[in-house]
Amino acid sequence: MGVGAWGRSWLPSKRADRVRWGLAIVLLLAAAVVPPVSLYLEAQGLIESARFEIVLGVTSLILALWAVSYNLMLGYAGMVSFAHAAYYGVGAYAVAILLQRYNISYFAALALAPLVAGAVGIVTGFVALRAVRLYFSLLTLAISQLLYSLAEGWYSVTGGDNGINGIATPDQLTDYPTLYYFVAAIVGVCLLLMFVLTRSPFGAALLAIRENRERARSIGINVKAYELAVYTIAAMFAGVAGALFPLVQPSVVPGMLFWTENAIPVVVTLLGGIGSFLGPGLGAFIYTGLNNSLSRDFPYQLDVLLGAIVLAVVLVVPGGFASVPDIISQLRRRVVGEGPAPADAETKGEAISMIDVTRAVESHAIEAEHTEKGKVLLKLENLSKSFGGLRAVESVNLEIHEGDRHAIIGPNGAGKSTLFNLITGRVRPSSGRVWFDGRDITRKPVHRIAKAGIGRAFQITMIFPKLTVLHNLQYAMLAHRGRTIEPWGIANRIYRDEAMGLLDAVGLGPYADLPAGQLSHGDQRAIELAISLALGSRMILLDEPTAGMSAFETRKAMELVRTVARDRNLTLLFCEHDMSVVFGTARTVTVMHQGRILTQGTPDQIRSNLEVQAVYLGELDLDEEEAARA
Amino acid sequence: MDPGNFLLFATGGLADAAYLFIVAAGLSLVFGALRVINMAHGSLYMIAALVSVVVANRLGAGIGFLPALLAAVLVAAAIGAVIEVTVLRRVYGHEHLVQLLATYAIALIIGGAARLIFGSNYRTTSTPIQGSLTMLGYSYSLYALVMIVAAILIGAAMYGLLFRTRLGRNIRAAVSDPDLLNASGVNVTMLYTTVFVIGAGLAGLGGVIVAPSQAVDPTIGDSVLVLAFAISVIGGLGSIIGSAIGALMVGEVISFGLINPTTNSFALAFVFIIMTVVLTIRPWGLFGRAET
Numbered sequence: 001m002g003v004g005a006w007g008r009s010w011l012p013s014k015r016a017d018r019v020r021w022g023l024a025i026v027l028l029l030a031a032a033v034v035p036p037v038s039l040y041l042e043a044q045g046l047i048e049s050a051r052f053e054i055v056l057g058v059t060s061l062i063l064a065l066w067a068v069s070y071n072l073m074l075g076y077a078g079m080v081s082f083a084h085a086a087y088y089g090v091g092a093y094a095v096a097i098l099l100q101r102y103n104i105s106y107f108a109a110l111a112l113a114p115l116v117a118g119a120v121g122i123v124t125g126f127v128a129l130r131a132v133r134l135y136f137s138l139l140t141l142a143i144s145q146l147l148y149s150l151a152e153g154w155y156s157v158t159g160g161d162n163g164i165n166g167i168a169t170p171d172q173l174t175d176y177p178t179l180y181y182f183v184a185a186i187v188g189v190c191l192l193l194m195f196v197l198t199r200s201p202f203g204a205a206l207l208a209i210r211e212n213r214e215r216a217r218s219i220g221i222n223v224k225a226y227e228l229a230v231y232t233i234a235a236m237f238a239g240v241a242g243a244l245f246p247l248v249q250p251s252v253v254p255g256m257l258f259w260t261e262n263a264i265p266v267v268v269t270l271l272g273g274i275g276s277f278l279g280p281g282l283g284a285f286i287y288t289g290l291n292n293s294l295s296r297d298f299p300y301q302l303d304v305l306l307g308a309i310v311l312a313v314v315l316v317v318p319g320g321f322a323s324v325p326d327i328i329s330q331l332r333r334r335v336v337g338e339g340p341a342p343a344d345a346e347t348k349g350e351a352i353s354m355i356d357v358t359r360a361v362e363s364h365a366i367e368a369e370h371t372e373k374g375k376v377l378l379k380l381e382n383l384s385k386s387f388g389g390l391r392a393v394e395s396v397n398l399e400i401h402e403g404d405r406h407a408i409i410g411p412n413g414a415g416k417s418t419l420f421n422l423i424t425g426r427v428r429p430s431s432g433r434v435w436f437d438g439r440d441i442t443r444k445p446v447h448r449i450a451k452a453g454i455g456r457a458f459q460i461t462m463i464f465p466k467l468t469v470l471h472n473l474q475y476a477m478l479a480h481r482g483r484t485i486e487p488w489g490i491a492n493r494i495y496r497d498e499a500m501g502l503l504d505a506v507g508l509g510p511y512a513d514l515p516a517g518q519l520s521h522g523d524q525r526a527i528e529l530a531i532s533l534a535l536g537s538r539m540i541l542l543d544e545p546t547a548g549m550s551a552f553e554t555r556k557a558m559e560l561v562r563t564v565a566r567d568r569n570l571t572l573l574f575c576e577h578d579m580s581v582v583f584g585t586a587r588t589v590t591v592m593h594q595g596r597i598l599t600q601g602t603p604d605q606i607r608s609n610l611e612v613q614a615v616y617l618g619e620l621d622l623d624e625e626e627a628a629r630a
Numbered sequence: 631m632d633p634g635n636f637l638l639f640a641t642g643g644l645a646d647a648a649y650l651f652i653v654a655a656g657l658s659l660v661f662g663a664l665r666v667i668n669m670a671h672g673s674l675y676m677i678a679a680l681v682s683v684v685v686a687n688r689l690g691a692g693i694g695f696l697p698a699l700l701a702a703v704l705v706a707a708a709i710g711a712v713i714e715v716t717v718l719r720r721v722y723g724h725e726h727l728v729q730l731l732a733t734y735a736i737a738l739i740i741g742g743a744a745r746l747i748f749g750s751n752y753r754t755t756s757t758p759i760q761g762s763l764t765m766l767g768y769s770y771s772l773y774a775l776v777m778i779v780a781a782i783l784i785g786a787a788m789y790g791l792l793f794r795t796r797l798g799r800n801i802r803a804a805v806s807d808p809d810l811l812n813a814s815g816v817n818v819t820m821l822y823t824t825v826f827v828i829g830a831g832l833a834g835l836g837g838v839i840v841a842p843s844q845a846v847d848p849t850i851g852d853s854v855l856v857l858a859f860a861i862s863v864i865g866g867l868g869s870i871i872g873s874a875i876g877a878l879m880v881g882e883v884i885s886f887g888l889i890n891p892t893t894n895s896f897a898l899a900f901v902f903i904i905m906t907v908v909l910t911i912r913p914w915g916l917f918g919r920a921e922t
Contacts, residue, residue: 080727130910134667134726138863139909145856146902153895160895260852263738266731300750303742310735314728315720 024278031061031184031285035177054176055248060288061180061187062244063268067280068194069237070265075274076198077230078210083124083140085261086147087235091117091242092252093151096164099246106170110186110243117239118232120147125231129224132213144259151254163253167246183244190237195277197233197487204475204491205484206230211464218424219476219535220450221484267306270313374402377539377571378423378454383432385418392418394595396432400539400588405565405572407586409579409606414592416575420543423573424456425449437538451480455537463527465517469508472516472527473499476534499534505567506530506560522553526560533568540565542574546581554578558585583607631889634766639886645774647881648781649840653854654861654873655788656832662868663801663825666718667726669733671833672855673740674709676848678702678834679841680748683755686842695758695842703834709740710830714823722822737851744848752847777839784835788870801825805868860905866918875916879904 034057035050042050066088073079094116098109124147128139151158158164173179197203205226208216217223246252255261264287265280272283287306294302378400385393393415400406408416421427423434425446433442441449450456464472477495478484503509506526511519516527525545532540545561546554558581565572576582582589582603589606591598599609606612657671682702686694713736721729757773764770792798800821803811812818836854844850861880865872880901887897908915 074727078725078727080730127906127910131913134730135863135909135913137726137730138667138859139906141856141859142863142902142905142909146899146906149896149899149902153899155895258852259856263734266734267738270731300742300745303745304739305742307735307738307740307742310738311717311732314732314735315717 020276023282027278027282027285031057035180039177051176054180056288056292058180058183058244058248060285061183062241062248063264063288064281064284065187065190065244066238066241067265067268067272067284068191068277069234069241071269071274071277071280072194072198072206072230072234072237074266074269076203076210077206077227079227079231080137081128081140081231081234082137082259082262083128083144083147084234084238084265085259086144086257087117087121087238088242088245089151089252089254089257089261090120090147090235091239092245092256093158093164093242094239095243095246096167096252097157099167100164106168106173110240113243114236114239117242118236121235121239122228122232125228125235129227129231141259144257144262148254148257148259151257158254161254163251165251167250167252169247169250173247179247183247186240186244190240191278191281194237198277199490199492200487201478201484201489201491201494202226202229202487204471204478207467208464208475208479211466215464216479217446218450218456219531220447220479222445222447226484263306267310270310271306274313374404376400377402377404377437378573379435380419380423381433381435383419383422383434384430385415385422385427386430391595393422393429396592396595396597398590398597398600400571400573402538402571403569404588405562405586406574406588406590407582408573408575408590408592409577409582410575410592410598413594415595416592417543418595419592420456420541420573420575423449424454424541450535450537453536453538455532455535455540456543463516463524463531466515468513469503469516469519469527470496470499470512473502473530473534476531480535502530502533505533506564520553522549522557525549525557529561529564533564533570537570539571539573542572542576544576545574546576546578554581561585634768637766638768638770639888640882641770641774641778642888643878643882643885644778645843645881646884647877648777649836650854650857650861650881651781651874651877652784652832652839653836654858654865654877655785655870656829656836657858658862658865658867658869658873659788659801659832660826660829661862663804664718664722664822666722666729667733668826668829669730669855670713670736670740671829671858672851672853673737673744674706674830674833674851675837675854676846676851677709677740677744677837678706679837679846679850680744680753680848681705682838682841683753683846684748686755686758687753692758692760699835699838702838703831706834706837707827707831710827710833711823713830714826718826719819719822737855741848741851748848750848752845754845755842757842771843773842777843780839784832785870785874792870797821797824857901860901863905863915864908866915868919869915869917872915872917 035054038047038050038053038057041047041053047053066084070081070084073081073084091113094113095106095109098104098112099106124143128136128143131139152161154160169179173182198206205216205221208219208221209223209226213223242256245256268283268287269280270283271286272281273279290302290305294305376399378398380396380398383393383396383398384391396415396419408419410416418427422429425441425444425448428443433440435441436449436452436454439452441452441454444452464475467475471492474492474495475484477499478491483494500509500512503512506529508519508523508526508530511523516524519527529540542561546557549557561572562585564570572585574585586603588600589603590600591606591609591612599606599612601609653671653675657668660666660668660671679702682698685698685701688694689697713733717732717736721732757771759773759776761772762769763772763775790798792801800811800816803816804818804821804825808818811821837850857880861876862873863876864879865874865876883901883904884897887893887900
C-alpha cells in the first residue's frame with residue numbers, strides 16, 4: 001500500500017500514508033484470526049458453524065489473490081483484460097487434470113498450476129498485445145471465449161460441459177483451520193511478491209507506461225515487453241488462485257472461464273480501491289460477505305448493487321480512480337483551505353530563474369566567440385519518406401556535428417516534423433539511412449534509438465503528469481540504465497540524489513515533489529529537457545520548443561537550453577517558427593522546402609540568401625528581427 | 631455433402647447471420663459515431679427478447695407479434711436513452727478503460743434487474759409465421775426466411791439513413807469532427823442521444839426477431855455480445871457493410887459447425903480464432919478505417 005497506483009506517492013499528507021499502513025495491518029491481523037474467532041463464536045453459540053465461516057474466509061483469501069493480480073494490470077499498468085478469469089480457470093483445470101489423470105499429489109499440482117497458467121498467459125498475451133488499449137481489451141475477450149470454447153469442447157481432456165468433479169482435498173488439509181492457514185500462507189507469499197514487484201523499478205516502468213505510453217517508449221522502456229511481462233505474471237498468480245479453488249469446491253466447470261466471470265475481479269478491485277495495493281484484498285472480504293449474506297435471499301439485488309457500486313466509482317472520480325484516503329485528503333484540503341504548494345513555489349521558482357537568465361545571457365555572449373566544429377554525430381543519407389503519393393521528405397542528406405546547435409526552418413509542410421520522426425524512429429523511412437555516432441540506427445525501434453543517445457522534446461509536452469517532477473527523472477534514469485527489469489528494490493529511492501542534482505541544474509529544484517502536470521508550460525518543457533539529460537542524451541531534438549510560450553518564457557527557455565547544451569556538450573537539433581529564437585540560438589541553419597533541403601549555412605548566410613527570403617523569410621520584416629535580437 | 635444438405639446448412643447460417651447482423655450493426659454504429667464500446671449492448675438485446683416473449687404470449691402467438699415487437703424495441707430504446715443521458719455523457723472522451731467499466735457496470739445492473747423482474751427461468755414463444763417450404767428434399771421454416779429478408783431490409787434502411795438523410799449526414803460528420811459540427815449549428819448532444827437510441831433499438835430488434843426461434847433467459851445477452859464484438863471487429867468497427875460480411879462469416883461458421891459433434895464443439899473457438907487473426911493483422915477490421 002506504500003506506493004499509490006495512481007501516482008499517489010507524491011501526496012504530501014503523511015497522515016494518509018499512516019492511515020493506509022494502519023488499515024493494512026488491521027486487515028492482515030483480522031485475516032489471521034478468522035479460524036480461532038470462528039471456533040470461539042461457535043462454542044459460545046453465536047454462529048451456527050465455524051466450518052462454514054472458515055470456508056468463507058478461505059474463499060475470500062483466494063478471491064483476494066485473484067483480484068490483486070488483476071489489479072497489477074488494471075491499476076498499475078492501465079490494462080483492461082477480459083481474459084483474467086480464463087487464467088484462473090486454467091489454474092483450476094490444471095490441478096484437476098493433474099490430480100485425476102496423472103495421479104500426482106495436490107501440492108505438486110499446485111506448484112505446476114502457475115506454470116501452466118503462465119505458459120497459456122504468455123502465448124495468448126503475446127497475441128493480445130499485438131493491439132493496444134481498446135483493441136487489446138477486445139482481443140482478450142476473444143481469447144477468453146476461445147479458451148472457454150476449448151474447455152467446453154475438448155471432452156477427452158476437460159470433460160466438456162460436465163467439467164471435472166470429485167476433486168479430492170489432500171489428507172493434510174482436511175482440518176479446517178489448517179486448510180485456512182495453508183491457503184493464507186500461499187496467498188500471503190504471493191501478495192508479498194506482488195507488493196515487492198509494484199514498488200520495484202519494474203513497477204515504476206509500469207506506472208510510466210500507464211501514465212504515458214509514448215513517453216515511456218522514448219525514455220527507453222520497451223512498452224510491449226513490459227506489458228507482456230505483467231500480463232504473464234498476473235496470469236501466473238491468477239493460476240495460483242485458481243489452483244487453490246478446488247480446496248473449497250471440488251469441481252471445475254467451463255463456466256469458470258466464460259468472459260462474464262471477469263466481473264468478479266473487476267467488482268472486487270473497484271470495491272476495495274484500484275488505487276492501493278491491498279485494496280482489492282479488502283474488497284474480496286467485503287464481496288464474499290455481501291455475496292454470502294445477500295445471495296440466499298436477494299441474489300439479483302446483489303448484481304444490481306454491485307453494478308451500481310462500480311458505476312459510482314467510475315463516475316465519481318472521472319479520468320481515474322483513487323482510494324478513500326486520497327479523496328479524504330483532497331476534501332480536507334478543500335474544506336480547510338490548506339492550499340497546495342504550487343502557487344508559492346511558482347513565485348519562488350520565477351525569482352530563481354530570473355537570476356539564471358541574467359547569468360546565462362552573459363555567459364552566452366562569451367561563448368558565442370568560438371564555434372569550432374566537432375566530428376559528425378548524426379548523418380542522414382538520401383533519407384526519403386512518402387505517405388501515399390505525398391513525398392514528405394525527399395532525398396535528404398544532412399550532417400550534424402557534435403556540439404552544434406542546428407536549426408531546421410521552412411514553411412509549414414516543409415517536412416520538418418517528418419524528418420524528426422524519421423530520426424527518432426517514430427516513422428520508418430521509405431528509403432535512405434540514418435547514422436548516429438558511426439552506427440546505423442535506421443529502422444531501429446524508438447526505445448533503442450532513445451538509448452543510443454538521441455533525446456526528444458515534443459511539440460506537445462510529453463511528461464508523466466501524475467508523477468512528481470523528481471520521479472519523472474528517477475524513472476527515466478532507471479529505464480535508461482536498464483534497471484527497470486529489476487523486480488525488487490524500491491524505485492523511489494534509487495537515483496534520488498542524482499535526479500535532484502539535475503533538477504537544480506534546470507532550476508526546478510523547488511518543484512521536485514509536485515506532480516509534473518501542475519507546473520507551468522515553460523517549466524514542463526524544462527522537465528523534458530532534464531529528462532533528456534537524465535537519459536544521457538548526447539543529442540536533443542526540439543520540435544518547436546517555444547510554441548505556446550510567452551515572450552518572457554521563450555527567452556528563459558532558450559537561455560536554459562543554451563546553458564545546458566554548453567555545460568554538457570550537447571548537440572541540439574531544433575525546428576522553430578520564431579526567427580528570433582532561430583537566429584538567437586543556432587550556429588547552423590538548414591532550410592527545408594517541400595521535403596527537400598534548400599540550403600544550409602550560418603545564420604548570417606541564411607539571412608542574406610535571396611532564395612530563402614523568397615520562399616520563407618519574405619513574410620518577415622528583417623529589421624524587426626534585428627531589433628529583437630539586439 | 632449433397633447440394634440439398636449444403637443448402638440446408640447455408641440457409642441456417644444466413645438465419646444466424648440475420649439477427650447477428652442487426653445486433654452487431656447497432657454496436658458498430660454506436661462505436662463509429664460515439665467512439666464508445668457499449669458492453670451493455672447484449673443486455674438491451676436480452677431485455678427486448680424477454681419483453682417481446684412476455685407480450686406475445688399474453689396476446690397470443692401470431693397476432694401478438696407486432697405489438698410485442700413494438701413494445702420491446704421501445705423498451706430497449708428507452709433504456710438506451712436513459713443510459714446515454716445519465717452515464718455515457720459523462721464518459722465521452724475519457725480513456726477507454728473508464729468507458730468499458732461504466733458500460734460493463736450497466737450490463738451488471740440490467741442483468742440483475744432482468745432476473746428480478748422476469749426470473750431466471752427460460753421462456754419460449756411460438757413463431758408468428760408458421761409453415762414451411764421444401765427445397766431439394768429439406769424443409770425450411772418460413773420464419774427463418776423472413777428473418778433473412780428482414781435483416782436485408784434493415785441493412786438497406788440503415789444505408790439509406792446514413793447516406794440519404796440529413797441525420798445520416800450529421801452522424802457521418804460527427805464521426806470525423808464533432809466540434810466543427812457543433813460549431814456549424816448542429817446539436818451534437820442531441821445527435822449522440824439519437825445515435826445511441828438507434829443502436830439500442832437495433833439491439834432490441836435483434837432480440838425480438840430471434841426470440842421465437844430459441845429459448846430466452848437473462849443470460850442470452852452475454853454470448854450474443856461477444857459474437858457481436860467478433861462480427862464488428864472482423865468487419866471493422868463503425869462499418870455497416872463490414873458488420874454484414876462479419877455476420878455472414880460468423881453465421882456460416884457456426885451453422886456448418888453443426889455438421890458433426892466435434893466441429894460443433896470447436897465452431898465457436900474457430901470464430902474467435904478468426905477474430906484474433908483479423909485483429910492481429912488488421913486491427914481496424916476488414917472494412918474499418920485505421921484509428922490514428
